[in-house]
Amino acid sequence: MTPPLESTPPLESITAAVIGVDDFAPHLDFYCGELGYAVEAEGVVPAADADRLWGEGAGDVEVRLLAAAGAATGRIHLLKVTDPVAPAQHPHTLDVGLAGINLYTRDIAASHERLRAAGHPWISPPQSFDVPVGELTVQVTEGYCLGPGGVGVVFVQPAGPRPTAAWLEDPGRQHTELTSVVCHVPEFDAELAFWDALGMSAGYDVTFSAPGLETMADLPSGTQVRLAFVAGRDGGTTRIEMVRADRTRVDRRSTQRPARALGHTAWSARTGDLDDALARATGAGGRVVCPPFAAETPLHGAARLAMVETPNGLSVELWQPR
Template sequence: MSEHGPDPLVEGITAAIIGARDLGPHLDFFGERLGYEVAAQGVVPAAVADALWGTGQADLDVVALAAAGADTGRVHLVKVPEPLAPAAQPHNLDDGLIGIDMYAKDIQTAHARFAEAGIDWSTPPATYGVAVGEHEVMVTQGVCPAPDGTAVVFVQPAAVRGTAAWEADPGRLYTELTSVVCHVPDADAEVAFWGPDGLGMSVWYDVTFSSPGFDTVAGLPPGTRMRLAFLAGEKTARIEVTSAEGEHRVDRRPGQRPGRSLGHSGWTVRTRDLGAALETVRRTGGQVAGAPVRTDDPLHGRATAASATTPNGISVTLYEPR
């Protein structure tokens, strides 16, 4: 119990789940280019994978990737034998999971190194402003396509906010995942689900803004008004909940399921109390997909895990170490 009330049930997004046809290209991208290390690898047994994700009677090959040994902000690679749909990079107006973000020490150098390797960024580095209260926060970022439709957003921050990788190794070029992004039709419900009265993350800011620079970076129609709620726990990754006024584009949520979909397909979240977390999921408008299952695998360790969806249908695997 903290001096401000009950301890949060979650500390942040432990990992983004990335579905892969072949693990090799992802290991090249995140490992060779971005400096992530293999923290664990092996299989999620068929019984566990099926109980959590409905994947059937096959073990799933998986790799947990970490930056400088950070136990959060990880990338969980899952080899998908039979994808629900072809790989496709989401647009910022599509409903569902969008990009995964990390800090870059020098974004212009990062962009140049990728160009030298023949990898074009879908959005070159650009700077834009976001109005937060009476202040304008300047953001410099670029978007790089990763394998299987994954969008990696590199951010060079004006002010660095807690990153375990840079605390452990200040000389690194890239951090762990600093945030994950979802675009949803009901932002109020998503913020309530993750926020102080839900799973316990803090709302750092919640703004609605329009910015020509952001329209360009995000590929939006000019004058788009976007709501951005930024939720944070004690550890990375944080959550960016976005919702644009007007018509949304493709609804990607039905095709974004861990172990069954390619690219950014879900989030892994460690909790101190799985039973209380699942009660909170139900209370705040989410759904629990099935009974908890005991496991000992490379992604969760020795744990009890359960699958859930947020009020907007985002797939979340909650687990409590044991």
């Protein structure tokens, strides 16, 4: 049975997207040089800790921690992969597994122009489309950039953006921390229940189709998409954007392995009580891949760390600061 929610402080949000790279340089050029992120920490996770957390054979893993205006969530963990299990590929929205990472931009036309000029292609020019919110519709404008190393980056210029830590800290900056991490999951309700047990809930869950969305994400005409935003109850910018479409392409989950694969491979989330969070995770259909252990890493500081898989096989680091 899942422990009662009151027993553990809920997860605020997703702390970071975990991205495997074979070369730091193009990613630092993109996230820091173009999007205004900064390297908050760097160093090596030694093999003894990396093998426990990310699986046997990871070895010493060189890492970089990127943040936007010092935001505590919506960060990017870059992991250097020396022997990737597969070449870097951009997941399609219809591929099962982890997909894009999203962030807000104040001027999507300017972001599109600048990044294309720097050699980063987009699936299409930014598109506007309506999404249902109760009995109303809200227009958003989005564009899907094919970032370096197989990472898809969705830029969002919403009609009414949520507050973000980066924009509160630096109101003049163009781009925020990550506002969403995206997954396409076949067992949608099981995934919702898993995150609800960990203190995050879907305040928005709709099924719709939209021509602008189809153009932006390269979807066949008439594709029906179920979309839910799963957010923490007590704050934190970065939420989970869960998608299920009425058609699928490739199942990428087997090659999305942190420290062993390139691209978007896992999520990291901070908790106030790791043992209780693991009990909740297993009670809601998740699986503990790495039991908790204490370590000090450039990504987490001094912390207790563990790794779980969600009911849909997505990899999530759970960590509790010490």
